[in-house]
Amino acid sequence: MNRWTEGSVPGQQGRTVVITGGNTGLGFEAARVLAQAGAAIVLACRDPARGAAAAARIRVTAPGARVDLVHLDLASLASVREAADQLRASYPVIDLLINNAGGVNPRYQRTEDGFERTLATNHLGPFALTGLVLDRLLPVPGSRVVTVSSIGHRRGVINFDDLQAEQGYRFQPAYFQSKLANLLFTCELQARLAAAGAATIAVAAHPGNARTEFGRDMSRAARIAMSPRLSALTWWLMQSPRVGALATVRAATDPDTRGGDYYGPPGRAQFTGYPVRVESSARSHDTAVARRLWQESERLTGVTYPIGAVQPSGG
Numbered sequence: 001m002n003r004w005t006e007g008s009v010p011g012q013q014g015r016t017v018v019i020t021g022g023n024t025g026l027g028f029e030a031a032r033v034l035a036q037a038g039a040a041i042v043l044a045c046r047d048p049a050r051g052a053a054a055a056a057r058i059r060v061t062a063p064g065a066r067v068d069l070v071h072l073d074l075a076s077l078a079s080v081r082e083a084a085d086q087l088r089a090s091y092p093v094i095d096l097l098i099n100n101a102g103g104v105n106p107r108y109q110r111t112e113d114g115f116e117r118t119l120a121t122n123h124l125g126p127f128a129l130t131g132l133v134l135d136r137l138l139p140v141p142g143s144r145v146v147t148v149s150s151i152g153h154r155r156g157v158i159n160f161d162d163l164q165a166e167q168g169y170r171f172q173p174a175y176f177q178s179k180l181a182n183l184l185f186t187c188e189l190q191a192r193l194a195a196a197g198a199a200t201i202a203v204a205a206h207p208g209n210a211r212t213e214f215g216r217d218m219s220r221a222a223r224i225a226m227s228p229r230l231s232a233l234t235w236w237l238m239q240s241p242r243v244g245a246l247a248t249v250r251a252a253t254d255p256d257t258r259g260g261d262y263y264g265p266p267g268r269a270q271f272t273g274y275p276v277r278v279e280s281s282a283r284s285h286d287t288a289v290a291r292r293l294w295q296e297s298e299r300l301t302g303v304t305y306p307i308g309a310v311q312p313s314g315g
């Protein structure tokens with residue numbers, strides 16, 4: 001079977017890509033590859049200095065590429081609204097929105113909006129951002145919303161009784177819940193886009209395990225496991241961000257992609273390797289949970305989408 005590599009990426013000339021957290025790790029690598037393929041890139045980042053440094057690095061590897069910056073803190077609805085306003089004002093057309101940014105919080109933290117920080121950053125922020133800019137994608141043939149999930153979604157449960165972990169916080173269930181939410185969001189968004197006859201599709205990807213800055217706030221053991229210096233020992237478990245990011249890039253650009261597709265490394269474990277179409281858990285396809293999470297996300301963020309709910313069939 002042919003590997004899907006950077007060389008497989010079709011030309012992206014004339015396309016505008018907004019990528020959250022494009023300043024480091026998987027987001028940076030995806031942005032770099034897309035810029036090299038000819039796309040205009042908008043890095044939506046929370047730290048302007050890190051964003052500017054990343055933009056400069058991308059311009060070196062993709063001479064002549066347009067790389068813009070927008071300030072975005074996904075853990076703040078005010079910031080998400082400001083970023084969406086700026087994106088709407090600057091880009092009449094968006095071809096790709098890549099919801100890549102994410103994090104894990106070892107300790108419970110509440111955002112200024114009163115949300116648990118992991119859920120805010122990884123799900124509610126991206127939910128709000130997508131809803132606020134979706135009308136810039138809807139008329140664009142071939143446009144896509146790509147959301148980055150994780151193998152960990154398989155262990156996720158949406159705890160509607162305590163979505164914000166107010167009754168007790170453990171970082172792993174919080175992270176796994178947020179990554180399951182990414183896939184339920186993709187599932188419901190795709191259903192709504194298809195029902196509306198939109199040109200846009202919703203797809204998802206996961207990188208396996210990649211050596212990025214992701215472990216920066218986690219235990220020393222987790223940071224050591226992610227260190228590139230140990231790659232000779234952890235090659236079977238972890239891969240480079242370059243290869244990890246290809247799942248995102250494939251979801252964003254493979255012409256054979258259909259709405260709802262999910263890409264990640266191959267094999268049973270899906271830890272490492274070049275991206276293929278993979279299956280997500282049965283729970284991530286639970287349409288009743290997806291619908292309920294959507295309604296809850298609209299209520300919490302105050303963002304209503306420009307495409308309506310799917311009418312249940314048979315009624």
Ligand SMILES: NC(=O)c1ccc[n+]([C@@H]2O[C@H](COP(=O)([O-])OP(=O)(O)OC[C@H]3O[C@@H](n4cnc5c(N)ncnc54)[C@H](OP(=O)(O)O)[C@@H]3O)[C@@H](O)[C@H]2O)c1
Pocket residue numbers: 020021022023024025026027044045046047050072073074075100101102103121148149150151206207208209210211212213214215
């Ligand atoms: N690495 C893995 O093994 C792995 C596995 C499964 C899934 N993932 C997923 O892959 C995605 C990218 O992670 P990564 O591995 O590339 O990690 P990373 O190197 O830590 O990069 C995360 C990016 O998200 C940004 N970010 C975090 N919180 C944000 C916020 N509140 N607002 C805006 N941006 C924010 C970070 O910005 P700063 O640079 O300013 O901190 C950074 O740009 C995440 O969704 C993660 O869940 C990663």
